[in-house]
Amino acid sequence: MSTVHGDGTTAAGNGIRCVRLTKRFSDVVAVDDLSFDAPMGAVTGFVGANGAGKTTTMRMLLGLVQPTSGEALIDGRWLRDIPNPRLTVGTVLDSPGAHPGHTARAYLGILARASGVPQRRIAEVLDMVGLGDSAQRRVGAFSLGMKQRLSLAAGLLGDPRIIMLDEPTKGLDPPGMLWLRGLLRDLAAEGRCVFLSSHHLAELDAIADHVVVLHKGRLIAKGGLSELMSRRxxxxxxxxxxxxxxxxxxxxxxxxxxxxxxxxxxxxxxxxxxxxxxxxxxxxxxxxxxxxxxELEDIFLELTASAEDKALERVR
Ligand SMILES: Nc1ncnc2c1ncn2[C@@H]1O[C@H](COP(=O)(O)OP(=O)(O)OP(=O)(O)O)[C@@H](O)[C@H]1O
Ligand SMILES: [Mg+2]
Missing domain, CATH: 3.30.70 (Alpha-Beta Plaits)
Incomplete structure (x- = not known):
């Protein structure tokens, strides 16, 4: 495929890679010796219960949290070594940064100017996320689901080949979830790396090709979602x-x-x-x-329960 990406490259690239990644916050080990790859051309799900360490891992990948040890690489490099990273990696994190008084269009306009993205791209991404008719409305009046869509538009602005989303289904209604699933699958089919977190393994059914399962900062399973399902x-x-x-x-x-x-x-x-x-x-x-x-949720329960048993054995 010869898609030209936002950063001007056509190469497939390297996706996301964590190698023995560890983060300690004083006495809490939020991420513990975590290694995995999220390849190009696939949707990789990042699954774990509350506090498992998903957001901390993503924040380390984005250079927002300094790892205690190990590597967190985007396209084979630390984010700080990527010039104009918005063109390589698009993110949808917890809190949309838009000022409530701005319109969707104005907000994206500011981001576009800051990273040298042509203004015509704004209408494109607003259409992609289904906000074409709300471009001139104030973000403060947006519903939760509309804010999620706007965050996604901001993430896609630089036409990045790596897309990282932290709990993107939060606030979406069932048709919205179905729509997001289709969009993420299309982005991966274009050769991009799509990496998204979720509390629910079941939610990733029909979205993710691979999953990385985290429990209390540790990797407890990784591999194809279909293999995991066939094991049930x-x-x-x-x-x-x-x-x-x-x-x-x-x-x-x-x-x-x-x-x-x-x-x-x-x-x-x-x-x-x-x-x-x-x-x-x-x-x-x-x-x-x-x-x-x-169900997939039963498999998740079994995986976490057996990880707990192993942790107990280590303590004894
Ligand atoms: N800045 C911080 N200071 C201290 N502890 C932190 C900090 N950020 C995260 N932690 C701790 O690290 C652990 C992992 O948190 P993290 O937010 O990465 O989990 P998560 O998997 O994203 O959870 P959730 O599903 O609730 O979003 C938790 O115990 C959390 O309290
Ligand atoms: Mg989180």
């Missing part, structure tokens, strides 16, 4: 009046559980007969017991 086994759904007791029994037997949207427990790592017998032995009356195909 069964989950057991159990309802009773004593979730707390059952949770403890399940954990004692090496399984893990989460609360089901219907108020029951979803158990992974044990079979339905095992769960039934555990309940009987624990004196818990079971109201419902069934087996279901495990």
């Amino acid at each position: 086994g069964r989950a057991v759904v159990v309802r009773s009046a004593h979730n707390g007791v059952l949770e403890q029994l399940v954990r004692g037997r090496g399984g893990s559980s989460s609360v089901d949207p219907n108020g029951g427990l979803r158990v992974v790592g044990l079979t339905a007969p095992e769960v039934g017998e555990l309940a009987l032995a624990g004196g818990v009356a079971v109201h419902h017991l069934s087996e279901e195909r495990a």
